[in-house]
Amino acid sequence: MSVIEAERLRKVYGDATAVDEVSFTVAEGESLAIVGESGSGKTTVARMLLGLETPTAGTISVCGRPRPPGRVSAGERRRRAREIQIVFQDPYSSLDRLQRAGDVIETSLALHFPLTPAERRKKALDLFESVGLAERHAAMLPRQLSGGQRQRVAIARALAVEPRVLVLDEAVAALDVSIQAQILNLLADIREQRSISYVFISHDLAVVNQISDTAIVMRHGRVVERGNTRDLLREPQEDYTRALLAAVPRPGWKPTRRNAQ
Amino acid sequence: MTRRLGGPGVAAAVLLAAIVAITLLAPLLAPYNPDLPDLFNALGGATAAHPLGGDALGRDVLSRLMYGARTTLLAPVLVICVASAAGTTLAIVAAWAGGKVDAVVSRLLDVLFSVPGIVFALVTVAVLGPGVPGVVIGLAVAYTPYVARVVRSAALRERGLPYVAAAWVQGRSATAICLRHLLPNLRPIIVAQSVSALGFAVIDVAAVSFLGLGVQPPTADWGLMVKSGLDSAMRGQPLEALSAGLLIALVVAAVNLLGDRLGRQS
Numbered sequence: 001m002s003v004i005e006a007e008r009l010r011k012v013y014g015d016a017t018a019v020d021e022v023s024f025t026v027a028e029g030e031s032l033a034i035v036g037e038s039g040s041g042k043t044t045v046a047r048m049l050l051g052l053e054t055p056t057a058g059t060i061s062v063c064g065r066p067r068p069p070g071r072v073s074a075g076e077r078r079r080r081a082r083e084i085q086i087v088f089q090d091p092y093s094s095l096d097r098l099q100r101a102g103d104v105i106e107t108s109l110a111l112h113f114p115l116t117p118a119e120r121r122k123k124a125l126d127l128f129e130s131v132g133l134a135e136r137h138a139a140m141l142p143r144q145l146s147g148g149q150r151q152r153v154a155i156a157r158a159l160a161v162e163p164r165v166l167v168l169d170e171a172v173a174a175l176d177v178s179i180q181a182q183i184l185n186l187l188a189d190i191r192e193q194r195s196i197s198y199v200f201i202s203h204d205l206a207v208v209n210q211i212s213d214t215a216i217v218m219r220h221g222r223v224v225e226r227g228n229t230r231d232l233l234r235e236p237q238e239d240y241t242r243a244l245l246a247a248v249p250r251p252g253w254k255p256t257r258r259n260a261q
Numbered sequence: 262m263t264r265r266l267g268g269p270g271v272a273a274a275v276l277l278a279a280i281v282a283i284t285l286l287a288p289l290l291a292p293y294n295p296d297l298p299d300l301f302n303a304l305g306g307a308t309a310a311h312p313l314g315g316d317a318l319g320r321d322v323l324s325r326l327m328y329g330a331r332t333t334l335l336a337p338v339l340v341i342c343v344a345s346a347a348g349t350t351l352a353i354v355a356a357w358a359g360g361k362v363d364a365v366v367s368r369l370l371d372v373l374f375s376v377p378g379i380v381f382a383l384v385t386v387a388v389l390g391p392g393v394p395g396v397v398i399g400l401a402v403a404y405t406p407y408v409a410r411v412v413r414s415a416a417l418r419e420r421g422l423p424y425v426a427a428a429w430v431q432g433r434s435a436t437a438i439c440l441r442h443l444l445p446n447l448r449p450i451i452v453a454q455s456v457s458a459l460g461f462a463v464i465d466v467a468a469v470s471f472l473g474l475g476v477q478p479p480t481a482d483w484g485l486m487v488k489s490g491l492d493s494a495m496r497g498q499p500l501e502a503l504s505a506g507l508l509i510a511l512v513v514a515a516v517n518l519l520g521d522r523l524g525r526q527s
Contacts, residue, residue, distance in 0.1 A: 078432035081430060094423040096424045096428075098445050111431060157427065
C-alpha cells in the first residue's frame with residue numbers, strides 16, 4: 001500500500017511554474033529521494049505534501065485519504081499531523097529560540113496524546129534518547145545547542161506525533177560532513193525501528209545514495225528521471241542526471257580553470 | 262540589562278524611576294499642599310521657603326511639580342498601554358491572516374498614521390468634553406499605528422520562519438502559535454516601540470493640556486503649568502513655566518533614549 005500518492009501536481013506563482021506535472025508514490029516503509037538543484041521545485045513539492053502550499057492542480061493523498069485544498073477543522077489538522085511530518089533544512093530557525101528543547105517535544109505530545117505530565121516527561125526523554133540526546137539537553141534553549149543537536153530536536157519533534165511519513169527537506173544540508181553522517185545514520189536507525197516512510201529532499205547525490213531506495217530527479221519543476229536509486233546513480237539515462245553526478249566533488253577532482261579572455 | 266542599556270540608558274532609567282518615586286511619595290515629600298493658594302506667595306520668586314517660588318495664585322511651584330508628574334506621566338502611559346495592546350493585536354492578526362485582512366488593516370493603519378495625534382485628541386475631546394479620558398482615547402487611537410506598523414513587519418518576518426510552519430504542521434491552532442510563539446518573540450520590539458512612542462505621547466498630552474483641553478485646573482499638571490506659567494512669566498516670574506517645561510523635556514529625552522537603547526538590542 002502506498003502512503004503517498006501525488007498525481008500530476010502543479011504549482012504556479014504568477015508567471016513562473018514552480019512544479020509541473022509531478023507524480024510519484026511512496027510505498028509503506030519506502031524512502032523516496034527527490035533530487036534536483038536549487039529552484040528545481042523540490043521544496044515546493046514538499047510544502048504541498050504538508051499542506052503548507054496549495055497545489056494549483058493535481059491531487060495528493062496521504063495514507064489513502066485524499067487531501068483536497070481548503071480549510072479544515074482543528075481536529076482534522078491534528079489527525080493529518082499524525083500522518084506526515086517534516087524536518088526543515090535550517091536547524092537554527094526551525095526551533096523557537098525562546099522554547100526549551102524538552103518543552104518543544106512535550107508540547108507536541110500534549111497536543112496529540114492524553115498523557116499525565118509525568119508520562120509526558122518520560123516519553124519526551126525516551127524520544128530524546130532515541131535521537132541521541134541526553135536528559136540535560138531538555139532544559140537547554142536552541143542557542144545552547146549545536147546545529148546537529150538542534151536537528152536532532154527537530155527530528156524528535158516530528159517523531160513525537162508518530163507520523164507514517166517523514167519529509168526531510170535538505171535536513172542535513174546545513175550540517176558539516178561528520179555531523180551529516182551521524183544524522184543519516186540516525187535516520188537509517190529510525191527507519192529500521194519504526195514503520196515510517198521517508199521523502200528525502202536533497203541536492204546532494206552522495207547523501208541520497210545512503211538514505212533512499214528510489215529517487216526522482218527534478219529539473220525546472222518537472223521530473224526528468226525516476227527509478228531505483230542505485231541504478232539511477234550508476235547508469236543515469238538523462239544528461240541532466242549525468243551532469244548532477246559529474247558535479248559531485250570526489251577525491252582527485254580538480255576544478256577546471258576557465259580560459260582567461 | 263545594565264550592560265545592554267549602557268551608561269546613558271541607565272542614567273535615563275534612573276531619572277525616570279526617581280521622578281516616578283517622587284510623584285508617588287509626593288504627599289510625604291511636598292512641602293506644601295499643591296492646591297492651597299497663598300496670596301503672600303503669589304508670583305513670588307525663589308526663596309528658602311519656596312525654592313521655585315509661587316504661581317499666580319501663590320501655590321508652591323515645587324509642590325505642584327511633584328504632584329503634577331502624576332497626570333503628566335500617567336495619561337501618556339495609559340495611552341501607550343492601550344495603543345500597544347490594540348496595535349500588537351492588529352499587527353499579529355494582519356501578519357497571520359495575510360491577504361485581504363492584511364491589506365485592509367494596513368490601509369487603515371496608514372490612514373490613521375497620516376492624521377496628527379493632536380487632531381484625534383481634539384475630536385474625542387469635542388465628543389466627550391475636556392478632560393483626561395477624551396485625551397487618552399483620542400491619543401490611543403492615534404498611537405495604535407505607531408506600534409502596529411513596526412510590529413506587523415516584524416511579525417511577518419517571524420511568521421515566515423520554519424518553526425512556525427513546523428508548529429502548524431504539528432496541528433497547533435493559529436491562536437496558540439500567535440500567543441505562545443509569535444508574541445513572546447516579538448516582545449522586545451513591542452517594548453522598544455512602545456517606549457519610544459511614550460516620549461511623543463508625553464509631549465502630546467502636555468500639549469493638549471496646554472491648550473486647556475486635557476487636565477483641568479486646579480489639578481497640578483506640567484502641561485497646564487507651562488500654560489499658566491507663561492502668564493506669570495509676563496509678569497516677571499518665569500520659574501513655573503521654565504521648571505515645568507524643563508521637566509517635560511527631560512522626561513521626553515530620557516524616555517526616547519531608553520526606547521532607542523531597548524530598540525537596539527532587539
